[in-house]
Amino acid sequence: MVSSTMEQYLLEPDSVFQWIWATQVPSNIKAFVWRAMLGRLQTRDNLLRRQILRDVDDAKCAFCRLEVETCSHLLFTCSESMAIWYECFAWLGVSIAQVADPRIHLLQFPVIGISKSQKLAETAIWMATVWSIWCVRNRVIFSGGGAR
Numbered sequence: 148m149v150s151s152t153m154e155q156y157l158l159e160p161d162s163v164f165q166w167i168w169a170t171q172v173p174s175n176i177k178a179f180v181w182r183a184m185l186g187r188l189q190t191r192d193n194l195l196r197r198q199i200l201r202d203v204d205d206a207k208c209a210f211c212r213l214e215v216e217t218c219s220h221l222l223f224t225c226s227e228s229m230a231i232w233y234e235c236f237a238w239l240g241v242s243i244a245q246v247a248d249p250r251i252h253l254l255q256f257p258v259i260g261i262s263k264s265q266k267l268a269e270t271a272i273w274m275a276t277v278w279s280i281w282c283v284r285n286r287v288i289f290s291g292g293g294a295r
């Protein structure tokens with residue numbers, strides 16, 4: 148079954164960007180999420196494609212070191228990231244299917260909200276979560292810190 152939010156997205160793909168800009172989070176986080184939606188993060192697969200990284204082994208995920216780091220893998224399907232999402236869902240008291248597409252992940256996330264203010268608050272939680280995953284990833288890469 149497709150939710151009404153999902154139907155809105157399918158009919159109106161740019162609606163996700165309206166949610167991003169309407170959410171009250173710092174502008175750098177909005178810009179980060181915007182780039183994630185467009186596949187323009189400096190993830191290792193993008194660096195490999197642009198030949199900034201030369202070896203596919205250098206493009207492995209900073210968390211699991213098993214798969215190439217794509218935006219979808221890093222933020223949603225990596226076992227480390229999924230553990231964070233499951234904690235987040237448990238905290239919110241919901242059960243949501245894990246998907247790899249950032250737009251669909253965001254759009255299915257706030258469906259638990261009823262009012263616009265609830266949806267915006269839940270979108271802020273989603274944006275803070277992906278931003279936090281990105282910050283931990285950068286700490287692991289640039290400071291040698293662990294994922295936990």
Ligand SMILES: [Zn+2]
Pocket residue numbers: 208209210211212213214220221225226227
């Ligand atoms: Zn991984």
